[in-house]
Amino acid sequence: MTRExxxxxRDLIAVPPRAGQGVHGWLFRAARQLHAHYPGTxxxxxxxxxxxxxxxxxxxSEILAAVxxxxxxxxxxxxxxxxxxxxxxxxxxxxxxxxxxxALCSEGCGLADLWECSPIRMEDTRExxxxxxxxxxxxNPLLCCGKSKSEFDTKPxxxxxxxxxxxxxxxxSPMTAIEGVTKEGKPSKHALSNTGPRRFLVCEFxxxxxxxxxxxxxxxxxxxxxxxxxxxxxxxxxxxxxIQGLPExxxxxxxxYAVTLGADSATWTRSQFVRMPDGTRDSGKRQxxxxxxxxxxxxxxxxx
Numbered sequence: 054m055t056r057e058x059x060x061x062x063r064d065l066i067a068v069p070p071r072a073g074q075g076v077h078g079w080l081f082r083a084a085r086q087l088h089a090h091y092p093g094t095x096x097x098x099x100x101x102x103x104x105x106x107x108x109x110x111x112x113x114s115e116i117l118a119a120v121x122x123x124x125x126x127x128x129x130x131x132x133x134x135x136x137x138x139x140x141x142x143x144x145x146x147x148x149x150x151x152x153x154x155x156a157l158c159s160e161g162c163g164l165a166d167l168w169e170c171s172p173i174r175m176e177d178t179r180e181x182x183x184x185x186x187x188x189x190x191x192x193n194p195l196l197c198c199g200k201s202k203s204e205f206d207t208k209p210x211x212x213x214x215x216x217x218x219x220x221x222x223x224x225x226s227p228m229t230a231i232e233g234v235t236k237e238g239k240p241s242k243h244a245l246s247n248t249g250p251r252r253f254l255v256c257e258f259x260x261x262x263x264x265x266x267x268x269x270x271x272x273x274x275x276x277x278x279x280x281x282x283x284x285x286x287x288x289x290x291x292x293x294x295x296i297q298g299l300p301e302x303x304x305x306x307x308x309x310y311a312v313t314l315g316a317d318s319a320t321w322t323r324s325q326f327v328r329m330p331d332g333t334r335d336s337g338k339r340q341x342x343x344x345x346x347x348x349x350x351x352x353x354x355x356x357x
Contacts, residue, residue, distance in 0.1 A: 072108030088127035163264030286334030
């Protein structure tokens with residue numbers, strides 16, 4: 054099967070690293086090169102065979118994640134059309150629909166309404182970060198959290214116990230491994246390659262007033278289950294929507310609509326840091342939760 058590949062890629066596939074020598078990162082690098090030659094199913098089969106005797110059991114989920122996560126930065130031959138190679142997410146994001154935004158914001162809903170609509174209200178001054186994260190991420194999944202974009206770590210949820218209230222950032226989906234590989238090929242504990250499938254999609258609004266943001270979030274809550282809405286401690290509101298298991302095209306359609314209402318398109322990237330619910334911003338300000346609903350999460354199996 055590999056005889057049609059360039060010689061450097063044949064050599065790469067022929068000599069995978071041994072367990073403990075970077076198998077996870079090698080899967081990402083190899084998959085990134087293989088996209089130009091084979092469909093995803095064939096890449097999975099090729100990589101599975103290549104690491105079969107590497108010294109540890111490599112689950113199909115790890116291989117599949119490498120194939121999926123490497124697609125956005127897959128190598129492309131010169132002259133290749135990225136329009137046909139990349140998924141719809143690479144298309145230009147729609148412009149804000151200013152008339153629609155103005156209409157929704159003029160309906161009279163605001164931050165007080167968001168608070169009043171919350172099924173769960175935290176009316177004391179105690180820190181509730183640990184309780185919220187326990188509910189959002191049941192079990193003991195790997196979580197990537199940080200004090201800043203340069204100071205972060207990925208470790209099991211229980212290893213974060215007692216630390217989360219002091220942090221400001223979190224990736225809104227569990228990680229698949231402690232360490233991944235960045236698009237530049239460097240090892241990192243915060244990379245797209247070690248970020249798992251979407252569990253939550255976060256919409257961030259930072260234009261207009263907090264009342265405007267609340268009105269837009271309440272509107273979006275009519276299209277997808279809103280779990281958390283919080284103030285960033287600065288000028289924006291972040292809202293977490295539970296979308297685990299939904300088809301990616303439906304999730305994308307919802308998010309593109311949110312972008313037309315002014316949501317920041319940056320949070321579409323699965324590995325993007327967002328605000329920690331009830332965490333602490335670098336300025337020392339609390340990232341106050343104004344809305345919390347756990348009912349949509351009930352009946353779903355714990356994360357594995």
